[in-house]
Amino acid sequence: MSVSQLLRIWWAFDPPKIEKSKDALKFGILGAANSAGMTLTIPAKMHPEVVLYAVAARDRKRADEFAKKNDIPVVMDTYQELLDDPNVDVILVPLPNALHFEWAVKAIKAGKHVLLEKPSVSNAREAEVLFNLPELDQPNAPVLLEAFHYRFHPIWSIFRSLITPADVVHVDTYSMIPWWMVTKDHIHFKHHLAGGTMMGMGTYNFAALRLIFDDEPVECFSVDTKAFTEGVHHDCDYEFKAKFRFPNGGIGEAYSTLQGPTFWHPSYATVTHKKVEAPDASLPPSQQKFVTREVTINGWCHAIFWHRVDVKESFEIRDRTDGKLIKKWTEKQSQKAYKPRDATGEISKLDGEDHWMSFRYQLEQFVNRIKGRPTQYWIEREDSIKQMRMLDMAYEKSGLGLRPTSKYIAHVN
Structure with missing residues (x-):
């Protein structure tokens, strides 16, 4: 492995700090999952318009440790408390799959943008309800994205x-x-x-x-x-x-x-x-x-x-x-x-850096969509529904059966 390769990987995981803009989006994280590091806490260091603001977890001690490790100033005792905070603009949902549906729905209904870990939900029934929520079709609707990071590289x-x-x-x-x-x-x-x-x-x-x-x-x-x-x-x-x-x-x-x-x-x-x-x-x-x-x-x-x-x-x-x-x-x-210019041959304002992981490219497009700017690539809501239909197709064929549907679906109008 060359020195340039080593430096690229080093900066990918330990990037230099950058100045945050005054209108940076404040992110709240539900849970203290390890996956949040790759999806958000590391790439957030490289994005001037992203601030890690709050975390909530069922285990307060674990939440405190997560907050300290990632320089997150606010720790909350419940997920709902985080959703109710008017200072929070965006919610990351890195919870176990079975909890994705309930908390993504609650976040959307609370008016928060949602970055949702893949797989988006547990089955196609949940996907059809979540991605067709009427709140998502209103003026100034929240942005909902299934975090298929590699697709953005x-x-x-x-x-x-x-x-x-x-x-x-x-x-x-x-x-x-x-x-x-x-x-x-x-x-x-x-x-x-x-x-x-x-x-x-x-x-x-x-x-x-x-x-x-x-x-x-x-x-x-x-x-x-x-x-x-x-x-x-x-x-x-x-x-x-x-x-x-x-x-x-x-x-x-x-x-x-x-x-x-x-x-x-x-x-x-x-x-x-x-x-x-x-x-x-x-x-x-x-x-x-x-x-x-x-x-x-x-x-x-x-990649x-x-x-x-x-x-x-x-x-x-x-x-x-x-x-x-x-x-x-x-x-x-x-x-x-490693950069969009490598694929297109053109340098643009939307270009990245050699040390950007796919998660950082994903965060770039997510923020652009929230800010009303052009996106180079995007995963539409219908795409996420189709993805879950394919998973259901496979589980039915396997004989293992579909993954169980959240009981919270009965509370969604």
Whole structure:
């Protein structure tokens, strides 16, 4: 690893402090979850319009420790107290999955903007209610965003520009967490908290498939799982492999595990296109040129550490009359992108820095949307509903069943 790489990662996690603007948004955090660090507390240090103002947790001691660690001035005893504070502009909801729906709804109804950890809720029924709340369609409505951070990183702009969705025949996606990072007692493996690997890392894979095909799956062929069976862990998958069919006939596969090998393996997605004609004016009329493209994005979940897009194009020249092969060869290229200019070639006011993680890019667009400024990329509310429908499709096919619906849904008009 080079010195520049080490410095990039160092600054990503320990960035220099910057001056905050007078009209900075004040964020309140529900709970003292570790995930809040990556999603907000670290990238907030790099954003002049974001101030960490308050935190509330069920355990006051834990909240105090979290506040001290992250220089948060206000600690509250209850989530509702935080929602009732007029000084709070934005709410981060990094709670266990089963609590997302209730507290996102309450925050929206309190007039707060909401950054909601993925998966947004526990199932599609909850998603349809949450993302269609009438408050979200009012003038000056709160902004609600499902925090699919990796989708905001510049490398995805490059990756998607190299894909022709209609020609995709197969996609293979992979993600993992080593076994020693997620114990059996983790919230990921508690059914009443809407746990399971498909809800955890797997939702990244599912979103990647939807982005690559630029469409929704029409069928789930199969879902093979390894799951816990006893106690609060029942029906919680810790590993799965799922196969979907998309409208163009292409097949998308997703594999993820939260009990993976000791050594971490970077995520990847490999996209195979069908063989298509590649017009070439330099060829004689009797010959025809074809190309089959394979595009792989490596390290897409957390691109700050390492990532790369690899393109392999297999060319053929054949006789137009009898199809006889005349010549074949393969061309390869690779590309990285840490800033939007790496993807577009243009420098703009919306550009970032080499040490910005995907979470920082996400925060940039979230604040821009709240401030009424243009966004380079955005996840619409309907997209989050479709994402949960795909998760439901997989859980139904697996036999493990949908994740339980919040009882609070009965209180939502």
